[in-house]
Every structure is written in structure tokens, then in C-alpha cells.
Amino acid sequence: MDILYSIAAEGKLVITVTHSQEVADYGTRIVHLDDGQIHDELVIGSPFDVVDKQPTRYRTLGFRQMFRMSMQHMRRMWLRYLLIIFGSSIGISSIVVMLGLGSGIQKYMNHQITSQVNPTAVQVSKKTGKVSTAARKKATSAAAYKAAVNQEQVTAAKNAEVTTANVKQLAAIKHVKSAKLGYYASTQASYKKTTVTASLQTDNPTVLSKTIKDGSRPENGQVLIGRKLAKKMVGKKNYQQALNKKLTVKLATVNRKNQSVTVSQTLTVSGITGSDDTSVVVLPQTVKKMLTAKNVAYRPNFAIVQIDKLANVKQVEHQIKAIKGTNKKQQYNYTGIGDLIDSLNTYIRLATNVLTGVAGIALLVSAIMIIVVLYVSVSERTREIGVLRALGARKRDISHLFFAEALTIGVLAAVMGLLFGEGWQFLGNMAIYSLIKYPIVRISGAAMLGGITVSVVISLLAALAPAHMAARLDPVESLSHE
Structure with a gap:
């Protein structure tokens, strides 16, 4: 009572609840309550002088304090939280790997198509x-x-x-x-005693240089042929020997006098494409020279x-x-093939979304586990919550305490999930690269950022109900909780 008296002498208000008259006589004012109603009021001493000073500012629990308290609790139950983080990380890594696989397949298919056309x-x-x-x-x-x-x-x-x-x-x-003019026609390609029906077209941007496996693009008086035609000329095993051979191209048409004529020109094979067809590609001036020689009008029939x-x-x-x-x-x-590539990418994205949705089931399971663990945590920390409330913590401070715990779980699960994802990417690419010479799993920065965001959001959503329950606990009952 002497300590309380000295505190009151410093200018602080001290209220003592007691049934003892001896204790009450230490004060300067006595208020008697009976069944919650004021029954009597006495002033038995002069009030102490009020010290003029700045009022004490009310301080709330900051993020650092809440994070530290959450980490202390998680360290005490480290095995439980490690299993929860591990389970959540599996869901995150599955989603990230599925997105990376979809991106890799899409880029691989586009690469294969664009390498040909x-x-x-x-x-x-x-x-x-x-x-x-x-x-x-x-x-x-x-x-x-x-x-x-x-x-x-x-x-x-x-x-x-x-x-x-x-x-x-x-x-x-x-x-x-x-936009450039081009000419296309059906023709007969002859080499020695071999004659093959082929498709003739003038050189244009659809014929990519990287599709030419042997030789080079045609010049005036030369022809670029498909691999199938080269095999028919000199044989399947040594079709590269068709280079620099003389190939006769014949075209049945009608001249300016409305007479049937056969346009013929012997050309030198300048290159062989990787496409397995019997196409022949020549320069526009080569076709013009062939047709003019027989008085045939040159009429371009397509544009690139x-x-x-x-x-x-x-x-x-x-x-x-x-x-x-x-x-x-x-x-x-x-x-x-623009529409083809667009449709193909749409199908790949659809398949990726389906696989990602299936992988997301693991996240749903992890969210349920987080909810259960946080409910158990509320039960275990009931007395701690009562102490915090008695010391002035608000309801929102208590709920923020559990949100901080959920945020910690979400961040650690995301980090572990990304590490697992990078590991799966490395192993998958190492196993597949020898077959297709292309990294089939390509986890992007956006996928990583999305994985972190999803992990954190799901953890915070899982904490909503347990945090609300903890904030509503009665302080008196919480203090007496065993």
C-alpha cells in the first residue's frame, strides 16, 4: 500500500478495489458499491497535486513485435510448422512447374514451326x-x-x-x-530418265534460309529443290549429290496465240531444303525467261x-x-500459319490451366492444414492472449498476431516452393534436353512472383477465421484458461 501511495503522490490516478476497510483508509476518496450501484461516497483526505506533464501516448503492438512473438511460438512448435510449410511448398512448386512446362512447350512448338516456315x-x-x-x-x-x-x-x-x-x-x-508478287504452277521435273510431278514457285520470304540444309538459295538459271525430289534424282542415301546436277523443268501452258506449248528449261540445282516434298523454287526472272522464250505471258498468281x-x-x-x-x-x-500458331497456343494455354488447376488442389489442402494449425495455436495461446488483452492489446492487435504467423508460413512456403520448382526445372530439362535439344521447362519471373503471391494470399485467407476467433476471446476467461 505504501508503494501505491507513492505512485499516487507522483500524480498518477490509483484505483484500488477491495473489501477491506483498512486498505480503503489509505486512499483520499472512498466510493462504496452495492450490487453494482453507488451506495455511498466519502472524501477522507486531500487529493494529491496533479503533475503537469505530457500524457502518455498509447502504443499498439507493432509488426516487429507481432512477428517476433509469432516466430517464438513457431520455434517452440518447429516440427509442426515445418511440415505445414513443406506441404504448402509442394503446392506452390507444382503450380510453378506446370506454368513453366506450359510456357516451355508453347515456345518449343512455336520454335519448331517457325524453324520451318x-x-x-x-x-x-x-x-x-x-x-x-x-x-x-x-x-x-x-x-x-x-x-x-x-x-x-x-x-x-x-x-x-x-x-x-x-x-x-x-x-x-x-x-x-x-508485299511482293509471286508465281506458282504445277510442273514436271526431269533428271536423266526420272520424271517427277513437282510444284514450281518463285523464291519468296516463305522459303527460309534456315530450311536449306545443303547448298544455297537459287540465282538466275538455278533451282532450289526439296529433299524428296533430290532422293528421286540420285537415291535416298546420297541425296546430297543432287547438288550442281542439271534438272530440266517442263511447264505445259498456253501462249499468246492461244496455242498449247511446253515451256522447258534446264537449271542447275543450287540447294536442297529439309522439307520432304518435290517442290522446286526459282527466281522470278528465271520463270519470265522460260515463258518469254515460248511467247507465253507471265502472270503472277499470288503475293507474299x-x-x-x-x-x-x-x-x-x-x-x-x-x-x-x-x-x-x-x-x-x-x-x-498465323491462325495455326494462335490456335495451338490457345490449346496449350488451356491444357496448362487445367494442369495448374489440378496442382492447385495441393494448395487447397495446405490451406485447410493452415486453418487447423492456427485453430490449435489459438487454443494453445489462450492464456497469452488474455495477458496481452490485460496489458492493453486491442482485438485487432490479437488478430494481427495470427495474420503475422500466417504471413510467415506463406512466405517460407513460397521460398521453399520456388527452390523445389527450380530443382524440378533443372532435373526435367537435364533429362529431356538430350532428346529434343530444347529446355522444355521454362519458369518465368512472372510465374515465380505469382507463386509467392498465391502462397501469401492463401495463407492470409486461411488465417481469417482463427484470427477472428482469437480476437473475440474474453480477456477474463482467457486469463483463467488452463
Whole structure:
């Protein structure tokens, strides 16, 4: 009582609750309560002088204190929390690895496709209708019938012709870098006694230099052939020997006088592509020289539209499709792999999302485990909560204490999960690289950041109910908890 008296003399208010009159006589004022009601009030002494000083500022539990208290509790139960963190890390690593696998497969497929063809080059041709065969049906002689057939070929070639004006129209489309004319036809390729039906086209950006496995691109008077044609020329085992061999290309067509002619030109094989086909690629001037020699008109029948980047291919293709001709109908057809790559990427993303969702089940299980552990923690720390409340901690301070514990679990689980993910990435790539020569698992920085975010968010959500329960505990009952 002397200690309490000295505290009151320092200018602090001391309230003592007692049933002893002897203790009450130490004070300066006595308030008698009976069943919660003021029954009597006496002033038995002069009040102490109030010391003029700054009032004590109310201090709450800071994050550092809450984090330290959480770590102390986790150290006492280290095995339990280690298992929870390990379980959560499995879910995080599974999601990160699935995202990395999806990204790696998508890049690998795009790499394989773009290594064979140019995804930003679109081949455009005229959309033509059927050529009338009425003249052929009315023919009364073999000569008239042949002339009608020749006229049909000429009409078809004129209808399919892509002009300079068409190229300018295509080049004016947004995101188109350039547009160039090209020529395509079916032909006969002969080497010694071997004759093969082949497809002839002029050199263009769709023919990638990296697809040429032997030799080089064609120059004037030269031809680039497919691997299948090279094998038919000199044999399957030593098809590279077709380089520098003389190949005769024959083209059946109609000249300016509406007469059937066969255009023939002997060309030197300059290179062999890796594509397993019988295609032949020559320069436009080589085709012009062949046709001019037989008085045949050179009519380009397609254009190659070069687009600035892959992301704009689909947009440009839609604009090409939207162009109308004089008959108010669609004027052009297009051929490209932009839609194919876009669809393929969509399917890969869908599969990745499904696999990631399956892997996310582990996170759901870990969230349930965190909820259970925090509920147990509330039960174990009930007396500690009562002490904190008695010392002035607010309800929000108590809830923040458990949020700090959940945050610690989430961060540690994320770090361990990322380490596991990096380990799985290393082992997976090491096992697969010898087969496909490409890192199939590619965990990005965004996936890592997403894994950390998901881990922390799930841990904090799991702490909502236990933290709310802890904050609502009655301080008096908590202090008496055994």
C-alpha cells in the first residue's frame, strides 16, 4: 500500500478495489458499491497535486513485435510448422512447374514451326469463280474443243492474276511491311530418265534460309529443290549429290496465240531444303525467261505479304479477308500459319490451366492444414492472449498476431516452393534436353512472383477465421484458461 501511495503522490490516478476497510483508509476518496450501484461516497483526505506533464501516448503492438512473438511460438512448435510449410511448398512448386512446362512447350512448338516456315509471311491469291465450259461443250470438232480448253486456261490465268495494283492495295494495310508478287504452277521435273510431278514457285520470304540444309538459295538459271525430289534424282542415301546436277523443268501452258506449248528449261540445282516434298523454287526472272522464250505471258498468281510481327498476323489476315472486289464479294484468299500458331497456343494455354488447376488442389489442402494449425495455436495461446488483452492489446492487435504467423508460413512456403520448382526445372530439362535439344521447362519471373503471391494470399485467407476467433476471446476467461 505504501508503494501505491507513492505512485499516487507522483500524480498518477490509483484505483484500488477491495473489501477491506483498512486498505480503503489509505486512499483520499472512498466510493462504496452495492450490487453494482453507488451506495455511498466519502472524501477522507486531500487529493494529491496533479503533475503537469505530457500524457502518455498509447502504443499498439507493432509488426516487429507481432512477428517476433509469432516466430517464438513457431520455434517452440518447429516440427509442426515445418511440415505445414513443406506441404504448402509442394503446392506452390507444382503450380510453378506446370506454368513453366506450359510456357516451355508453347515456345518449343512455336520454335519448331517457325524453324520451318515464316509465320509473319502470308500468301495471298485471288478468289476466282469457275470458268465457263460452255464453249467446250458446244465444240463440234477436236480442234474447236482444244481451242476452247486453251481459252479456258487463259481465262483462268487472267482471273487469278495478281497485279501491281493489288500488291499496292495489300501493302497499304496497317502492320504490313511489304508485299511482293509471286508465281506458282504445277510442273514436271526431269533428271536423266526420272520424271517427277513437282510444284514450281518463285523464291519468296516463305522459303527460309534456315530450311536449306545443303547448298544455297537459287540465282538466275538455278533451282532450289526439296529433299524428296533430290532422293528421286540420285537415291535416298546420297541425296546430297543432287547438288550442281542439271534438272530440266517442263511447264505445259498456253501462249499468246492461244496455242498449247511446253515451256522447258534446264537449271542447275543450287540447294536442297529439309522439307520432304518435290517442290522446286526459282527466281522470278528465271520463270519470265522460260515463258518469254515460248511467247507465253507471265502472270503472277499470288503475293507474299510480310507482316511486322506475329501478334498482328491475325489482324492483317482479317483485313485481307474483308477486302471486296468489284462484284462486292471477297476478293482474296490467304494462306498462312498465323491462325495455326494462335490456335495451338490457345490449346496449350488451356491444357496448362487445367494442369495448374489440378496442382492447385495441393494448395487447397495446405490451406485447410493452415486453418487447423492456427485453430490449435489459438487454443494453445489462450492464456497469452488474455495477458496481452490485460496489458492493453486491442482485438485487432490479437488478430494481427495470427495474420503475422500466417504471413510467415506463406512466405517460407513460397521460398521453399520456388527452390523445389527450380530443382524440378533443372532435373526435367537435364533429362529431356538430350532428346529434343530444347529446355522444355521454362519458369518465368512472372510465374515465380505469382507463386509467392498465391502462397501469401492463401495463407492470409486461411488465417481469417482463427484470427477472428482469437480476437473475440474474453480477456477474463482467457486469463483463467488452463
